[in-house]
Amino acid sequence: MRGYRAGRLPGRQDWSSWPHYQAAAAGFRGYWYPVCFSSQVGEKPRPVTLLGERLFVIRDRGRVYGMRDRCPHRGVPLSHGDKQFPGTISCVYHGWTFDLETGVLKAAITDGPGSPICGKVTQPTYDVEERLGLVWVYVGDGERPHPIDEQLPEELVGNPAVVGQRIQARAGNWRFACENGYDEGHAKYLHRTALWRLFKPMPVWNTTSIVRRGRWIYRVQREQFWEADFPGLGRWSGTAWYKARPPRTVQNIGNTASHRRVNPTIAAQEFPGFASVGMPGVLRIVYPTFIHYEFYVPVDAENHLYVGMLADFSRGVRALPFYAKYLGAVRWLFHGQFSGQDKWMVEVTDAPPEKLYRPDDSLLRWRKLAEDTTEERLERLRAGNTD
Template sequence: MGSNQTEAPTRQRTSPNPGSRSEKPAQQRRSKGQDWTAWPIYDASYTGLRGYWYPLELSHKVTDKPQQYSLCGEKLLLIRDQGVVRGLADRCPHRGVPLSQGDQQFPGTVTCAYHGWTFDLESGKLNAVLTDGPDSPICGRITQKTHPVEERHGIVWVYMGDGEEPHPLDDQLPEEWRDGSFVLGMRFQDRVGDWRFAVENGFDEGHAKYLHRTALWRLFRTMPTWNITEIQQRGRWLYRVQKEVHFKDEHPGVGTWTNYRWWKKKPPEKVFNIGNVGDLGKAINPVIDKQAFPGFTSVAMPGFLRVVYPDFIHYETWVPTAPGEHRYVGIMIQFRKGIKTLPFYAKYLGAIRWLFHGQFTGQDEWMVGETDAPPERLYRPDSSLTSWRRLVEDTTKVHEAERAEKPRRQIYDQ
């Protein structure tokens, strides 16, 4: 169940885009507070992490008309050719005109709108130059960069590498997606803000308890006010594991603070690690229960978030497009099939899409767009952020060494 349209950014910033290296001098950015020198790889990854599959578009939106997208700071085109989605660098090497301005003159190719340079979509080879005749000497001497593309679960996934063979897409997908049938609802939306700020916001320990206290999605459920959390790694996932959960506290010299209101459900008395307000007595879906998640929120490379509830799982990822911009992808899954999927469709279209993937995550969009770091001053709950940054550092070192050893699937002109 995808969105009917991919939304453009809904708000304009009056300040420079976060994450842009040109917005202010480094010495000014790092004059006070902590900087990011402890995470040099992370600091340098403002255009994204390479060598990963990214969910770029809903399948039904990719047609036989070439369309331009941005991914990891590069422009590329997607086009559906004879039922198969292809990806190609969106810059004609002749004069730099976007190939997405062109069209298909022959099956399996795309032709530049300017001088008729025609490229094979699968190999990237320059097969014909329509304005230089069938014996044009430049044919076969130029190879345009192509991007591996796969379609899965109604999503077009693009591998952003440098000509190496990609790893299997399944290696990046959540393991529970392989356990039988499920139904899903999705929303793709272009947003302002550095992709790293968006991932950090998703895995952040503290913000949901205050920022989202006004979200309609939480109108009748009480959010905790603070937690004691431990970060654990299991395989490729980092988990936030709650050790203490507090719903009301007296702050010396200030007063009492709680998210509870008379119309909300009373919070659970025990510590919980499924759902961010507790399971509230709901039965846990067998597929979810089978995973034995140590914590309800987890994140994996290259920034794929999972939030587990008793009867559904919410996933988010933030696809780096250009410096200071990203594409938000929200996916909600219930592990049901057949006629049991109908209530989910009704609930998603009638409420979840607007309240959860809309207003709730819109609050995140607001804060991500306003974040300007470094410098920064961190506090105790920010162990979730620093753990994520360390995961990027440690994983990328191994990942890049493995990429360097992979066979080349393509040698292209640069």
């Protein structure tokens, strides 16, 4: 931040200060990514593009498998085929039949049972897990994947939660989506017109600190200003007669009310209500009675998948109001129109070049987190931990 205050920050023309981040146009390798709802994966192959790779997922005897979606014979997508034998996928063109678990070519039907090519071809497979009603796929570089539970937000592991989710294919690079999500500055201005904020005052500006704790960086509001006089221009306000009164103490998102309904074991409790972001592009915002997540899943360098999720840790009958609230309002106003404003911005953002300003400290810290974490991963890979 010293550099910025000295005036160096504005005018940044490229991202070469963060070489790993700059190179990750199609996403960071070495992570689990949600690709669709569990309910969307059945006995027919479902094609998926993830980090620029074409694969398919398919369910067999309850479990979901992932495999590269290109038959090595003649390049036809295997997802056009189907299961001819349990535990396998057969290419629609000539009946090449691969084992879903190992990828080994078990039969080339049209060459008979003694086909000499059997066992000599192995199709790349992907590790797949199911969590929170979603199918997650690991994209790496040949190393053994870390357990998915080490990557999920801590409070979602082992705590029964009820969730409301929305998945939407969106245009634009995943980094713009992630930066937009964690961006401290835009929420107060762009989203002031969202129906979701219609009756809620918005500060004009804040002072903010970014704090790293473990895998996450948290955004802590220090001061909030609900009105401001801009020299030579005039007064500008985030309040209105039809909006609620601004609170008298500093507002971190969500701590306007008690947290009694948020499960006390969640790891985020150290900074209740603060927005946090972690690798490989996950936003977490703790509200008084629920937690909101956004996963920005790289499809390729030009497209991403928006996975929005609201989690409530109430149990049993207490979860019913959550569903009512989610389906009655949150899904349409927050995961819908409000998030649609972000979708719009991500489509039209075009950087670098860029000129950053003070609130963009949140972006710089996120890029640094991505850079440092990736450097650590690559060091581990270089050290040979690839089995």
